[in-house]
Amino acid sequence: MNFFRMCLVLCLIFISGLLPAKTFKVGETILVAFPANNIKNDAYIIGIVRKITAKGGYQIAVTDFVEGHDYGLSCEPIAIDTDGSISSQSGWEIWQDTTNLINKQLEFIVPADKAMKLSSGQLMFIDRYNIYIIYSRWKSNAPIISIGKIESAKHAAIAVGIGAINPAFNLAILDRISYYDIQTGRPFWPFQSIKPLTEMLTSIQSILDKDKNLNSLWRAKKRNWEEIEKDMRIYFLIDAIDKAVTDASYILHEDDLDKADPKYLAKLKQQLNQLGF
DSSP states (O other): OOHHHHHHHHHHHHHHHHSOOOOOOTTOEEEEEEOOTTSTTOEEEEEEEEEEOTTSOEEEEEEEEOTTOOOTTTOEEEEBOTTSSBOSSOHHHHOOOTTOOOOTTEEEEEOGGGEEEHHHHHHHHHHHHHHHHHHHHHHTTOTTOOHHHHHHHHHHHHHTTOGGGHHHHHHHHHHHHHHBOTTTOOBOOHHHHHHHHHHHHHHHHHHHHHOHHHHHHHHOSSOOHHHHTTOHHHHHHHHHHHHHHHHHHHGGGOSOGGGSOHHHHHHHHHHHHHTTO
8 A cells, every 4th residue: 555545544534533423322432532732632531332412422431531631621420320320419519620530420421523433533642642752752852853754754644634733843854954964864063053054044934924923922922822722733833933943042052163154153143133032
């Protein structure tokens, strides 16, 4: 199977998994997906369908869930007796900690449009996590993260429907080639990075100039993270620009810059000044 056919198959699996689940039956184990634009806050629930509500939702007995997420806005607690029947008690009175779903007294009604087949849901979140790991390793300056790995992550992101992260990956590639030889992977001496860093900063300035909203959100003295996290592209671009520009500013403190081309060194300083560094 060639790469493009593989991507098509993955996309079909992904899309089919996100379609409203109308065929899940009582007794089936499902995954309830709550993907986040910043990926690191992805959450999901795994549970057994106990009932199908009149409105088409699913009442589930939770078997596993991602900790830390607040499920209070997306799940309705249902108090149950020891025999599994609905009790007269209010589920909200029992459910004090909305980040915790394991409670013998509770089951939960979840929206049908968040329900997925367990297998495809697990694959989706694994793929998203693996893509985020590549991004995180670039941010941590892991030397073994090659451009090839970043390119592979870009293809994988498209395949699972999160291509909005790829503008940040494009910037990660520009950052990578500013510090490492493309062919050998050998790290440059600081003075060798000056010219490619000016090219990277030119690209960043162009991105900001073309997107007034991004520019405003990035330059804000107090970031509006609630607004930023509504858009995966904007979230990861702001995060990537922060890293790339900050790292570029650090290089000005290196000792061997007298070996750099004065023209590019002056340009780098001017660009960093324009970007607020």
